[in-house]
Amino acid sequence: MTRTDVSPIRLSDDDCYLALTAHDARFDGRFFTAVTSTGIYCRPVCRVKTPRRENCRFFQHAAQAENAGFRPCLRCRPELAPHSVVWSIQDASYILAHQAARLLDETEVWTDEAPSVEKLAARLGVSDRHVRRIFEAQFGVSPLQYLQTRRLHTAKQLLADTTLPITQIALISGFASVRRFNAAFVAHYKLNPTALRRQGTAVVRPASQGITIRLGYRPPYDVQAMLGFFRKRAINAIEFIASDAQQPGTGRTFRIETGGKVHSGWLLAGFDEARTQLVLQVGDSLREVLPLLIRRVRAAFDLDADPAAIxxxxxxxxxxxxxxxxxxxxxxxxxxxxxxxxxxxxxxxARTLAQRLVDQFGEPITTPWPQLTRLFPAPAVLAAAGGDALGQLGIVRQRQAAIVGIAQAVLDKRLQLHSGADVPATLALLKTLPGIGDWTAQYIAMRALRWPDAFPAGDVALHKALGVQALKNPARQATLASSAWAPWRSYAVIRAWSGTLGAPEEPPVAP
Known part of the structure; x- marks a missing residue:
């Protein structure tokens, strides 16, 4: 493979069947198996008896299986599979189709409006006809069929895992009315939502335990490294890292604004490594924003990464x-x-400064967990904070201006910092704010925008890891070295920081 040929590896039907017979979790979400003798489609990890090869059809996306008339398995539950996140730097149509899917997946993009092909095309800067054509060529279904499957999967997961009222599930899953939800559910799954809930395993829990939801991921996943990264940066009162070796995880407070309404509460995220799942517990006050919160948790823990491609x-x-x-x-x-x-x-x-900021400006919150007592300061609070107040915390003047600038831009809704945001436009806007240069913008793109090819070339720790710190213009040397890692340079940075670099190669020297 050359360094520019980074399109995902296509699996043949025979490859899919081998992965199915092995119940290989590395392929979870990369394809779905539809069984013609039962009319049901499953994940590769499903533990039912392996169907005969001649009865299997394989689909890259769940929407394709549903469009072909198959229903999701109630045992392996396809809605729990990690999403398929793939990247290319060559094929323009491929890039545009997957960007369209990314926008449809990202519920935060559509908090103030209902998605449509016309609005999707406007965001991408192309015609709606072109979006339909390239989307159907890439995914085998229309954008609206793809979106319908996503909504039904969300509703199915909430029906199975929670005791939320069906009316509420319909609305927060993106359906305009309960009638439309019921009709779509029966048409796709040949089962009404009430009947599915009767077959499910959702149990009533005390309010202190919240709502429990399971989210799948593909192995390998270094859980300890992920939690170690968060532990090193944890701020008291808003987050903690659990020390339980049986189910490692983390807890924190959370605030989210959508539709002009602010929701705040708590969540716990623990890893069930035997099942390759993250077990999410969410406070009852966040039930109305569960789909959005699930997307954020998947992004925060990078659950949709495809290790094979990376x-x-x-x-x-x-x-x-x-x-x-x-x-x-x-x-x-x-x-x-x-x-x-x-x-x-x-x-x-940095952790010390952040702790002072939370202690001074963080809003108190009541939770069942004594470690969680505050929320991170809201944008309105920091936008109104004076230089004197921030300066007393030990924050220098240049960073005071940057913090106020970010908070004001978020408050004005000029700055969107989530995985559905336009990355080039967001990077450009960030760099117009006082005190924000390329390193900060790239770091934000890597962690907040979930851009897999971000590269903070000026990072001193990165220079040391790559062995270019003593060379002339180390940032340029690091950038030259990074060309072999596209489009996964964000992952390369994490690996370099962790000290997993292999035998050092002679670093390229700029002419």
Whole structure:
């Protein structure tokens, strides 16, 4: 494979059947198996008796299986599979189709409006006819069929895992009315929502335990490395890292604004490594934003990464880093503020400043967990904070201006810091704010925008890891070295920071 040939590896039907017979979790979400004798489609990890080869049809996406008339398995539950996130730097139609799917997947993009092909085309800057054509060529279904499957999967997961009223599930899953939800559910699954809930295993839990939802991921996944990254940066009162070796995880407070309404509460995220799942517990106050919260959690823990595609490019350079993921953020605004606090100082020093900021400006919140007592300061609070108040915390003047600028831009809705945001436009806007340069913008793109090819070329720790710190213009040398890692340079940065670089190669020297 050359360094520019990074399109995902296509699996033949025979490859899919081998993965199915092995129940190989590495392929979970990369394809779905439809069984003609039962009319049901499953994940590769399904533990039912393996169907005969001649009865199997294989689909790259769940929407394709449903469009062909198959129903989701009630045992392996296809809605739990990690999403298929793939990237290319060559095929323009491929890139545009997957960007369209990414926008449809990202519920935060559509918080103030209902998605449509026309609005999707307008966001992409092309005609709606062109969007339909390239989308159907790539995915085998229309954009609206793809979106319908996503909504039904969300509703199916909430029906099975929670005791939320069906009316509420219909609305928060994206359906305009309960009648339309019921009709779509019966048409696709030949089962009404009430009947599915009777077959499910959702149990009533005390309010202190919240709502429990399971989210799948593909192995390998270095859980300890992910939690270690968060532990090193944890701020008291808003987050903690659990020390339970049986089910490692983390807890934190959370605020989210959507549709002009602010929701706040708590969540716990624990890893069930035997099942390759993240077990999410969410406070009852966040039930109305569960689909959006699930998307944020998937991004924060990088649950949709495809290690096979990433490692095909990076393993030769970072042989010990195959299980590493890019730590994301539940709140892009919070991550941006913390990135500013970390400019040109150590992680420990940045953590101290962030702790002071939370202690001074964080809003109190009541939770069942004594470790969780505050929320990160809201954009309106930091936008109104004066230089004197921030200066008393030890924050220098340049960073004061950057923090206020970020908070004001988020408050004005000029700055969107989530995985559905336009990356080039967001990077350009960030760099217009006072005190924000390329390093900060790239770091925000890597962790908040979930851009897999971000590269903070000026990072001193990265220079040391790559062995270019003593060379003339180390940022340029690091950029030259990174050309072999596209489009997964964000993952390469995490691996370099973790010390998983293989035998050092002679670094390229710029002419």
């Amino acid at each position: 490692n095909s490019v990076l393993h030769r350079h970072f042989p010990a880093g195959d299980g590493l993921r890019v730590p994301g953020a539940l709140d892009g605004y919070e991550l941006a503020v913390r990135a500013v606090l970390g400019q040109q100082i150590t992680v420990a020093a």
